Amino acid sequence: MTNARNLITRRTALLSIGAGTAGALAAPYVARAQSTLPTATYTMGTDEAFATALNGGNDTARLRGPIQRIAIGFNFTEGPVWFGDQQMLIFSDLGANRLYRWDNKNERLDIYRDPSNHVNGNTTDKQGRLISCEQQTRRVTRTEHSGDITVIADSFEGKQLNTPNDVVVHSNGSIWFTDPPNGLDDDFEGRRTTREQENTNVFRVDPDTGEITAVITDIQPNGLCFSEDESKLYVTNSRTPAELGRIRVYDVSADTKTLENPRIFINPEMGSADGIKCDFEGNIWASWGGSPELAGVRVFAPDGTDLLQITLPTRAANLCFGGPVGNMLFMTSNRMVYRVFTNTRGANMI
């Protein structure tokens, strides 16, 4: 099936959902089709999402229940992060310049922050505070429990950062983030402006001194995650020509200040990963795009073996585990957000 036909089929399906259900749902769908900044809404559905087990596996051994679309109508969803104390997901609509809050207990969608300074990736620290990559303001920030915003990093060697993209926090409090220039090209996901950094680094912010050091300098990184025991850091390449689509893995040094022994974890034949997460068993769950056949999520064993393909109608840009026991997978995929139960848990979720 061609891409164009897919689009037509999908659009027709969406409109038919609106027309075929309660009348109250029909109007928002029409409004979104005519608006450049559509209003997102909560609508439960399954779309054309499905899972395929690979290499002799059984998909029900890794996923349970349907792949549910929990919200739709965004411009480009990114940066999902779970807050267990409030049983809620926060995620970004990068293009609409907003953060949204999904109340998982009451199945309700609200705007959390507007404008968001075009936040891309999000995570939490051990104190349960929101850590965000702001692409418009080219900085990493922490939202305090009071609501105040603290700047974690906005420059390196006297020059403004590119556009921080994704971020993770080590259990010792160090903050690690990627800094590709993706948000400097246009005003949709940041601001069109001049780049100052020579490289596109992965940075580490020291928990004691706040010092920012470049720990990876030779790729254009995107997503990143630690393994369960934090002995390894996985990093995706979204645009590095020589390593396009590859996922690297590094050993974290004993003092956790540097990375060692870089090697290729995945060298894909098609497409590339964006955001990635590790489960407690060491498998890597990677949001995938750049290839219509592989749009969605791919799951790899610790040795790189393909385990599972979750096929979504459009690419997935990021994902996270959540839910009361960490076994729920949330996927941000273009205009949608999806949810599915898994038979594993996110690394260090509980």
Ligand code: MG
């Ligand atoms: Mg990313």
